[in-house]
Every structure is written in structure tokens, then in C-alpha cells.
Amino acid sequence: MCGICGLAGGDLDRARVERMCAILAHRGPDGSGIYQSDGAILGHTRLSIIDLATGDQPMANEDRTVWVVFNGEIYNHRELRRTLETRGHRFSSQSDTEVLVHLYEEYGEAFLPHLDGIFAFALWDARRKRLLLVRDYFGVKPLHYFFDGMTLCFASEIKALVQDAAVPRRVNFQALHYFLNLRYIPGESTLFENVWRLLPAHYLVFENGAISIARYADFTPREDTSHDEAFFVEGIRHYLREAVRKQLMSDVPLGVYLSGGLDSSALVAFMRQAGADPIRSFTMGFNEPTDELDDARIVANHFGTEHHEIVLAPDPLREFPRVIWHAEEPKENILQGFLLSRFARQSVKVVLGGLGGDELFAGYDLHRFIYPAQGMHRWVPRCVADHVLHPLSRAAFAFENRLGNLALDEYRRGVQMLLALGDPARYYAILRNVWDDDRGQFANIYGAALRNLAREQTRRLLDPFFVNGARGVLNATLWAEFNTKMVEDFLANEDRTAMAHGVEVRVPFLDRDLVRFALTIPAQMKMRGNSTKHLFRRTLADVLPSPTLRKKKWGFSFSPYHQFQKDLRQVVERVLTRERVQARGWFNYDYLRRILDHPPHPRLRWHYFFLWNVLGFEIWYQMFIEGDIQKPCFDLEGYTGTP
Numbered sequence: 146m147c148g149i150c151g152l153a154g155g156d157l158d159r160a161r162v163e164r165m166c167a168i169l170a171h172r173g174p175d176g177s178g179i180y181q182s183d184g185a186i187l188g189h190t191r192l193s194i195i196d197l198a199t200g201d202q203p204m205a206n207e208d209r210t211v212w213v214v215f216n217g218e219i220y221n222h223r224e225l226r227r228t229l230e231t232r233g234h235r236f237s238s239q240s241d242t243e244v245l246v247h248l249y250e251e252y253g254e255a256f257l258p259h260l261d262g263i264f265a266f267a268l269w270d271a272r273r274k275r276l277l278l279v280r281d282y283f284g285v286k287p288l289h290y291f292f293d294g295m296t297l298c299f300a301s302e303i304k305a306l307v308q309d310a311a312v313p314r315r316v317n318f319q320a321l322h323y324f325l326n327l328r329y330i331p332g333e334s335t336l337f338e339n340v341w342r343l344l345p346a347h348y349l350v351f352e353n354g355a356i357s358i359a360r361y362a363d364f365t366p367r368e369d370t371s372h373d374e375a376f377f378v379e380g381i382r383h384y385l386r387e388a389v390r391k392q393l394m395s396d397v398p399l400g401v402y403l404s405g406g407l408d409s410s411a412l413v414a415f416m417r418q419a420g421a422d423p424i425r426s427f428t429m430g431f432n433e434p435t436d437e438l439d440d441a442r443i444v445a446n447h448f449g450t451e452h453h454e455i456v457l458a459p460d461p462l463r464e465f466p467r468v469i470w471h472a473e474e475p476k477e478n479i480l481q482g483f484l485l486s487r488f489a490r491q492s493v494k495v496v497l498g499g500l501g502g503d504e505l506f507a508g509y510d511l512h513r514f515i516y517p518a519q520g521m522h523r524w525v526p527r528c529v530a531d532h533v534l535h536p537l538s539r540a541a542f543a544f545e546n547r548l549g550n551l552a553l554d555e556y557r558r559g560v561q562m563l564l565a566l567g568d569p570a571r572y573y574a575i576l577r578n579v580w581d582d583d584r585g586q587f588a589n590i591y592g593a594a595l596r597n598l599a600r601e602q603t604r605r606l607l608d609p610f611f612v613n614g615a616r617g618v619l620n621a622t623l624w625a626e627f628n629t630k631m632v633e634d635f636l637a638n639e640d641r642t643a644m645a646h647g648v649e650v651r652v653p654f655l656d657r658d659l660v661r662f663a664l665t666i667p668a669q670m671k672m673r674g675n676s677t678k679h680l681f682r683r684t685l686a687d688v689l690p691s692p693t694l695r696k697k698k699w700g701f702s703f704s705p706y707h708q709f710q711k712d713l714r715q716v717v718e719r720v721l722t723r724e725r726v727q728a729r730g731w732f733n734y735d736y737l738r739r740i741l742d743h744p745p746h747p748r749l750r751w752h753y754f755f756l757w758n759v760l761g762f763e764i765w766y767q768m769f770i771e772g773d774i775q776k777p778c779f780d781l782e783g784y785t786g787t788p
Contacts, residue, residue, distance in 0.1 A: 161309050
């Protein structure tokens with residue numbers, strides 16, 4: 146894994162790219178390089194994983210007319226290389242990166258669907274003065290860009306773009322609104338105005354002063370009802386075993402994140418089957434009742450891993466500014482990954498992670514609310530949902546809001562879920578804590594500066610996943626999660642927390658072939674009797690220890706209720722002072738105060754997340770908009786007090 150950056154078009158300033166590389170050094174601590182030509186400058190920072198001796202970048206073809214900077218791994222690079230050699234191409238390294246320039250020479254961008262891996266890269270065709278930006282199928286690796294009409298600027302991380310005055314630092318308040326509803330920013334937008342993300346499975350072409358963007362691969366689910374469960378069990382085993390085998394490719398020490406749940410435990414099992422030795426496993430505890438340390442030990446002992454444990458400190462928010470710097474968003478669910486990656490980096494440079502399994506095989510508790518409601522959605526006509534139940538849902542919020550009892554919030558949401566039957570997108574949005582359907586909540590959340598700004602409603606982003614009723618509500622939900630929260634929340638978190646410490650995370654569940662196969666499995670096989678991961682558990686029945694197969698899913702996160710009582714409340718008090726909040730005008734201090742003054746309660750989970758996100762946004766704003774990007778402040782005390 147690495148960091149990539151560069152410029153193309155009008156204003157080509159090498160010093161600017163040098164600064165971009167410097168600010169991405171954590172992604173590639175093993176070296177850096179820059180290529181400059183008439184029309185483009187490419188920058189690269191290297192984390193050496195494969196071909197340690199001759200894999201430096203930027204890398205070119207034989208006549209140095211095609212250049213590339215690459216972040217990721219191409220797992221089928223040896224097969225692609227052999228084919229290219231039979232067609233006369235000559236290689237100067239053993240690196241997977243070099244196949245990209247030769248593939249482009251041979252096929253143009255038509256080669257993209259043949260890549261098997263995780264990747265983001267920029268390829269410069271010097272003859273045509275043409276830049277190609279590409280992001281992998283499922284968004285494992287990031288790629289951002291800014292275009293002012295003349296110069297295209299791109300980078301793995303936004304901080305490399307906005308550290309230069311040529312890219313204005315302004316807040317995208319529509320993206321902030323989405324973030325406050327979803328706790329991640331979906332789609333192309335970022336929290337920075339006019340800074341964009343290239344979407345997964347898309348490529349951007351910059352040529353003749355203009356950009357165009359297109360999709361190069363489609364993974365739309367297509368259920369196959371012609372086979373029984375036994376067929377799909379064998380298919381999952383085959384494709385997951387192959388994915389793990391391919392992703393063990395490394396010239397440096399490699400490990401695995403192990404929670405003790407089904408997904409990470411399955412990776413350990415198939416690593417052992419593939420002959421990996423030693424298997425270095427890493428897990429974290431939170432000093433909370435739902436800690437999974439014992440569960441991870443069961444798997445580690447069963448498969449004989451070299452096991453490592455770390456326990457979260459009682460005041461993790463002291464790391465929050467540093468984490469926000471790397472995440473570039475004020476997220477609350479990223480501290481744990483940051484600390485675990487830092488711990489793992491003491492032993493390895495590469496880890497396998499279990500992301501993707503829950504989205505493919507229906508593993509979240511959320512799915513236990515979706516599954517039994519599928520038939521009920523069909524019984525309620527849409528006109529009844531829109532004109533009878535929807536107004537009642539808004540009335541339920543208004544009634545609870547007038548009562549002012551925050552602990553009633555979860556009950557009110559339960560009522561609103563029932564009143565969303567017949568409208569699967571709204572039902573799902575309520576489960577995901579989306580609140581902007583209730584206009585009265587705007588007055589609770591926002592201060593005078595934001596309350597009356599026109600905003601697009603969050604469910605607009607979710608509706609397209611639920612338009613095909615024939616697909617079924619569970620399948621629609623899985624597909625929505627796969628394309629939104631998994632990409633812009635979980636995968637974004639994993640990349641930023643790991644690369645903050647120069648660790649590469651690979652995700653076998655997002656292997657191209659495994660995903661294609663999993664998307665053919667009928668939804669009724671993925672869950673049975675409202676039990677999550679029915680088929681996947683059957684797949685692992687003779688692979689994992691019995692306690693692991695029976696284990697309840699907790700998720701790799703700490704409880705906001707417990708965190709509020711550790712250090713969240715006191716930090717919010719010190720950073721979000723009445724004077725500062727009212728001077729900004731973004732948020733309603735009285736509502737923040739109501740949450741802070743309410744006796745701690747497990748049913749205030751959403752409210753504690755809200756506190757965390759407002760706290761994070763204040764730190765983010767001081768750091769990225771008002772602060773010195775070259776010298777960020779990582780001391781939490783630097784963000785406390787009055788403005």
C-alpha cells in the first residue's frame with residue numbers, strides 16, 4: 146500500500162506535489178518518488194510489500210511513454226504478466242505495479258475488469274497527454290480529486306489536496322447534514338466543498354482540459370434459485386479459501402485482525418488451511434461487558450496462532466484529534482481501529498480483516514428487523530404508507546419531542562418503524578437513525594446559522610436501492626449497505642486507521658470472485674427463522690469451534706453509553722462550551738446541554754453518538770479549515786476553552 150498524488154493540466158508546480166508527498170508520508174514510509182512531464186506530475190510514497198528491491202514508483206513501460214503511480218495489490222499480476230510476455234512485453238521488475246502500464250499499452254482502459262485486487266492508481270499516457278484515475282471494484286482504496294476547470298489535482302487523502310491554497314478550504318454543509326444523519330458521508334461528496342471521491346468501480350479520464358467519468362464493472366445482485374443450500378455452501382468455501390490463499394501474497398510479515406466472530410475466525414481457519422505459519426492474530430478489548438477477548442482466545446488457541454491483545458485506555462479521546470487528522474471526518478467509530486493498527490504495526494506490515502462478510506451473508510442485528518417485515522411491506526399499499534402512516538409517524542415524533550424525555554427516543558423510533566411499513570427505504574432509514582424526515586428535529590439539532598438552509602433529504606440517497614421490489618427487501622437492504630455504509634464508513638475507516646501507521650489491510654470477503662458468487666445466493670438462504678448468517682454458519686460448521694459458531698455478534702466498537710461515563714461527557718463540556726457553540730451558530734447548545742445533563746442511560750445511544758459527532762466536527766473545523774495543515778495540533782487541550 147502507498148500514497149499517490151499529482152497534478153495534470155494547467156498549473157504544474159513540482160513543489161506542490163512534493164508537499165503533497167510529504168503530507169502522505171505515513172501511507173508510504175519506505176520511500177517516495179516524483180515523475181514530471183509536459184502535462185502532468187505524478188507523486189508516490191511507498192510502503193514496501195512486494196518486490197522490495199525493484200518496486201519503486203513512479204513506474205514506466207519500456208519506452209517511458211506510459212507512467213503509473215499505484216496504491217494497492219493486484220493478486221493476479223503473475224498470470225497477467227505471463228500473458229503480456231507472450232505478446233512481446235518486457236518487464237524490468239517483479240512488481241504487480243508494472244503490469245498496469247503494459248496492460249494499458251495492450252488494451253487501453255478495457256483491461257480494468259481483468260484486474261483482481263484492491264487498488265487506486267493514476268496512469269499518464271505521455272503521447273496522448275491523457276490521465277487515467279481508477280478505483281477498485283468495492284472502494285477498498287481511496288482516491289480524491291479537485292478540478293478548477295484547468296488543473297486536476299488528485300490524491301489518496303484529502304489533506305494532500307487542501308494543504309495548498311489552490312484548493313479552497315470550505316465546509317460542504319450538505320455533506321455535513323448527511324453525516325449527522327448517517328455518521329458517514331455517502332457517494333462522491335466529501336466534507337470539503339468541491340473535493341470529490343472517485344466512486345468504486347469507476348475511472349476518470351482527463352484529456353484536452355476536460356474530465357469524464359465512467360463505470361468499468363457491474364456487480365448487480367442476480368439470485369440463482371436453481372441450486373440448493375449444499376451447492377452454495379461448497380461455493381462459499383471454495384471462493385473464500387481461494388481469496389485467503391491469494392491474499393497471503395507478501396514479502397513482509399503478515400497477520401490477521403481477530404475478534405472471535407464468524408468472519409475473522411473463518412479467515413484464521415482458511416489461513417491455517419493455506420499453510421500460513423506463523424499466523425499472527427491481533428485483538429482489542431474495551432473494558433466493557435461486551436469485550437470479545439475471551440472469544441478471540443478460543444479461536445487463537447484452536448488454530449495455534451501467535452496471539453496479541455491490547456485493551457483500550459480509559460480515556461481514548463485524548464487520541465481523537467490525531468485520529469480525525471487521518472480520518473478527515475469527525476467519526477466516532479474509528480478510534481478502536483486506529484489503536485489496534487498501531488499495536489499491530491509493532492509486529493506486521495500486512496493484516497487480513499473480516500469486512501464485507503456481514504453485508505454479503507446478512508450478519509447484522511439490523512437484518513433481524515428487516516427479515517420479518519418483508520412480507521408486511523407487501524401488504525401495505527404505498528398510498529396508505531405515504532398518506533396515512535407517514536403523517537402518523539411525524540406526529541409520533543412531535544408528541545415525543547413535546548414531552549422532552551430523551552429516554553423515550555428508542556420507543557418512538559420503534560413506533561415509527563411500524564408506521565414505515567409499505568415504504569422499505571424509510572423503514573431502513575429509521576433503523577439507520579436517519580432523523581431528517583422529522584422536521585422538528587432540525588430545531589433540536591441546528592443553530593441559527595444552519596437551521597434554515599435548504600438541504601436534500603437523506604433518504605434520497607437510499608431510495609434507488611429499494612426501487613426494485615422484485616428483488617426483496619432483505620436483498621435491497623444488503624445491497625444498500627454494501628454500496629454505502631460498507632464503503633464510506635467501514636472501508637474508509639479501515640484504510641485510514643491502518644495507513645496512519647503504514648499497515649496494509651486486505652479484505653478477503655471482498656474478493657472479486659467471492660462477491661460475484663455471494664450475490665447469486667437467494668436471500669432466504671442467508672437468513673433462516675430470523676437467524677442471521679444461516680448459510681454462512683452452515684458453511685463453517687465443521688471448520689470453527691462450537692462456541693464460535695454460537696457466539697452473539699457484538700461488533701468491533703465500544704458502547705457510547707459506557708464511553709459517555711468515561712471521558713466523552715467531560716471532553717464535550719470542555720470543547721463545546723456555550724460561548725463557542727453559540728458563536729459558531731451551527732448547533733443548538735440547549736439541546737446539547739439537555740443530553741449532557743440527562744442521567745446516563747443506555748437508551749440515549751443515538752444522543753451520545755450525536756455529541757461525539759458534534760465534538761468531532763468542532764475539532765475537524767479547527768484543524769482543517771482554521772488551522773495550519775502543515776502543522777496540525779494533536780493535543781486535545783488545544784481544542785478546549787472559549788474561542
